Amino acid sequence: MTATPRPKIADVAAAAGVSVPTVSKVLNGRTHVSDATRAKVQQALADLDYSKRNTPAAQPGMLQLVVNNFDSPWVLETMAGVESAADRLGYAVAYSRAEHATAERWRKLREPSVNRLDGVMLLAPRRGSPLVTALRSLRIPAVAIDPEGSEGLAIPSVSPASFSGALAAVGHLLALGHRRVGIITGRNHSPGHGRARYAAYAAALHEAGLPVAPELVRDGDFSTESGMRLGAELLDLPEPPTAIFTGSDLQALGVMNAAGQRSLLVPRDLSIVGFDDIAQAALTSPPLTTVRQPLAQMAAMAVGILTEQREGAVSAAPTALEVATELVVRGTTAPPSR
Structure with missing residues (x-):
């Protein structure tokens, strides 16, 4: 007796009367799908008994997340988002440091006897990364999360x-009345995001x-140590800033430390704004005003893009998606006292 072929995403699209990308969006929790269309797709999925995975339950497909280090809270939160999104779709997740990710290892995971590697996510890859070249040569579905420039x-x-x-x-600080606003970013460390935040x-x-005062500009590496060191430089100026915007929350934590060492009160004597909204940002005293990166949403979108590639629901041209950020005003910003 011949087994009935499992329905594919194209079968669901035909049954619902929609496009294949629309079905993929519904499967991966993407937005920009009307409630009526979503309901039609979900009904078709139920009618066809569509299974997201075509491998036995005992052998789930695997996605790999390649990171530069495991020390950053930002990296750890992204990992949690990837794992949550992958689990909803029936995938296991493996993690690897960038220096351990090689074409030979990927090739072995794609051999017919194994065939478990369904896609690879690269966290913050730089332009010209050899890992991108290797993934393309092996025809492995791949997506970059927070790359250093997508062009x-x-x-x-x-x-x-x-x-x-x-x-x-920065607009928030200016609206509060600050006119000497310093910045600690990472233009050399992170050419894409560091330069965008400085711009x-x-x-x-x-x-x-207002002019850009060169003495109020510092370039760090997004670490707490650089925030502390460069924040000290700014606060020791003859005319220090009344507010500092940092390119990362870790740098903001360093600035708060430097301010405390000088008996400056935040936000009475100094307003500080970070970028990322890592978990620690809400736990500082006072809680940090920052720009929230939607890390969980970015991770879910990356997993969804890999699924779309595997289902053949993407165009030939790589898509560069930009996710909106949000200013979260907490306790480290106030009008200047002087």
């Missing part, structure tokens, strides 16, 4: 809106009729 990356990507988020942060800083000052 010419050659694989789909999901990124936060760095420029608009930084613009909102937004400069644009906000220009819009307010």
